[in-house]
Amino acid sequence: MSSAAFTILGVAGSLRRQSYNRALLRAAAELVPPHVAIETFDIGRLPHFNQDVEAEGDPPEVRELKERLRAADALLIATPEYNWSTPGVLKNAIDWASRPPSSTPLKHKPVAIMGASPGLLGTARAQLALRQALIFPDAWVLPNPQVVVMGAADKFDENGSLTDERTRGSVRNLVEALVAWARRLGPD
Template identity: 60%
Template sequence: MRILGIPGSLRSASTNRGLLRAAQELAPSGVEIEIFDLHEIPLYDGDVEAEGDPAPVAAFKRAIRDADALLIATPEYNRGVPGVLKNAIDWASRPALAPPLAGKPVGLMGASTGLGGTANAQRQLREALGFPRARVLEGPRVLVASSYEKFVDGRVVDAETRASVRELVEALVAEASTEQTARAA
């Protein structure tokens, strides 16, 4: 089982990247989580797309197609989805009739310094992912508020947060397994 982890922050010390590293540590055996860095993804431009996807975009879309499920860890910027992440989703929503995101099980989690723990960003993300027909899990919800209390040197040290990340990964694996079984039948 292959899960593609997508951090919505480019910061090397990103707590959201830290959530994905925790997911890697806590994943059941046989489940591999690869983290895809969005640094190289250019701004969406329909003229550029018409000439063919730039190499980093093609690699991103291929990684999504090859994955059994996606795990997105998003910060919240100004009560919403960071532009870096929304931009990547815009690329992955194309072509509109057969986007790589269609039918893909997606787990959402997020860490922010505020009290909402990325609830606003995750709500927007759920809506944006619904349009290209991704299948976003309803829960368990991983909303890490006051993140500065829960990470040390980029590692999640809060037991409750680690438990919720583990639960989400397990739910995502269960959803992707059901999907695989249905496809094989």
């Protein structure tokens, strides 16, 4: 666990090794202010949501996700766009974390969303779908700024480092805005 004054849990919505979105999250972790740390949770470890499984008690990976969400001061999600929406693995993680509605760790959690795509719209549609999924669990999603990374193939190098200076600036601004948003909202 981090000793930083402000801890962000980072979740990437792609399981792909060379994922742009995992790379975007790594870039965010490099660009945070000194008192802020980004820790990540790998959603590929989660089972498919099944209400029968849930009724028998959360699997250990789900318990860990919920505990780490509860412990974090904020959540940062990097989402790919699949078929104009957010990938199933990411929705699956939100579905697990959203339960039960009365005590979900997403409730009043400050959240920021970003995303990268090789296409022209840079995950804009997926980000909207993700915002929608976070309404019912009562997460507090930062309205702006938006980080919509289009043409991702030109913005990362072959090692998955974010090389585009403008995008690096946008990611830094987003993290700073998330910290300010969380402080403004205060502890729940």
